[in-house]
Amino acid sequence: MKKIVKYIIFALIALLFIGTFVFLFKNSRPEPVQYMEHPAVIADISRSTVVTGKIEPRNEVNIKPQINGIISELRKEAGQMVKEGEVIAKLRVIPDMNSLSSAQSRVRLAEINLKQAKTNWEREKALYDKKLVSDEEYDQVYQSYNQAVEERNAAQESLEVIRDGVSSSNATGSSTLVRSTITGLILDIPVKVGNSVIQANTMNDGTTVATVANMKDLIFDGNIDETEVGSLVEGMPIKITIGALPDYSSEAALEYISPKAVENNGANQFEIKAAVKASGEHMIRSGYSANAEIVLESASQVLSIPESALEFQGDSTFVYIKKAEDYERVPVETGLSDGINIEIKSGLNEGDIVRGTRIINIGKKK
Secondary structure, three states, X not given: OHHHHHHHHHHHHHHHHHHHHHHHHHHHOOOOOOEEEEEOEEEEEEEEEEEEEEEEEOOXXXXXXXXXXXXXXXXOOOOOEXXXXXXXXXXXXXXXXXXXXXXHHHHHHHHHHHHHHHHHHHHHHHHHHOOOOOHHHHHHHHHHHHHHHHXXXXXXXXXXXXXXXXXXOOHHHOOOEEEOOOOEEEEEOOOOOOOEEOOOOOOOOOOOXXXXXXXXXXXXXXXXXXXXXXXXXOOOEEEEEEOOEEEEEEEEEEEEEEEEEEEXXXXXXXXXXXXXXXXXXXXXXXXXXXXXXXXXXXXXXXXXXXXXXXEEEOOEEEEEEEOOXXXXXXXXXXXXXXXXXXXXXXOOOOOOEEEEEEOOOOOOOO
C-alpha cells in the first residue's frame, strides 16, 4: 500500500514537471507576427483647417458725448434696441472755468458795443429825419447797430452753451443729450448716473457712454497661420460653427484676408473675416467663440489607403501588397493627404490589400 502511494506521488511530480516544461515551451515560442490589412478604395480626400475666432458685429459704434459733464439720467439699458437719433443719456454740464470766464467777458463787451451802437444810431436817425444826413451815411450807422445786436446775441448763445450745454434758440439740438448715431442693439453702457464723462478731442478719445451695433450683420473674425494662408482666396466656402450653439452651423464665403501678419505667441498669423448668417432660431451674441472650417485642397474619387500603411525610405515611398503567402514591397506615388487617408497616384490598383500597422496582443508574450 505504501509503495502504491509512493508511485502516485512520483507520478504527480512527474506530471507537474512535464506540464511546467510544456507551458514554458509554448510561451517561449514566438507568436506569428500579424498586421492590419487595408484595401485600396476609391474615395474623396480633402485637406482642411479649422480657424478659431469669435463672432462680432460688422458695424459696432462707441457713442460719446459732445461736451464734458456728469451723467444725470440714463434712458436706455444694455440689450435694448435704439434708433438713430434716439436719446440714450442726459448730461449735467460742468463748464470749463476759463471758457466760462471768456464767454462772460465776451457778453459784457458785446453789451457795451451794442449800447454805443444804439446811441449812434438814434443820433443819426434824428439827423436823418431832419434831412441833414444822406441815406448812405444813415445806412452805415444802422448796419453797425444791427451787427452789434447780432454780436450780442451770438455771445449770449455761446455763454449759454458753455454754461448750460444748450442755447435758448436751439433747444432741440442740446449737446447735453447723448444720442445714438446708428440704429441697432445696445451692447453695453459702461457708465452710471453720477459718472463724469469727457468729450473726444485731440488729447483723448473721450468717454464711451454706450456701445451700439447692428446685430443683423455679423462677421466671423479669426486668425490663420502663415503656413496655410497661401492656400486661401477670397470667396472660398467655409463652414462656421459656434460652441455655445451646438445646433448652429452656417455656410459662408471668405470675404477678407489681411495683407499684413500679426504676431501671436511667437507665430505669424493673418486675420480673416467671413459673414455669419443670423438665424431666427438662434440668438447670436457678440463675442461668441466660433470655429471656421476651411477646405484648403480636395481630390474627388481617387484611389486611397490609410497613411499609416506607408513606409518611407529616403525620398521614396513604399507599401506592402498582400500576396498568396507573404507581402510584396512596391513603390508608390502619393498625392493629397487629409491626415488619415492619402491619395495613391500610381503603384496600386483598386482592391489591392496593403499591410498596415502591426497588431500587438497585449498581455501575451511575443
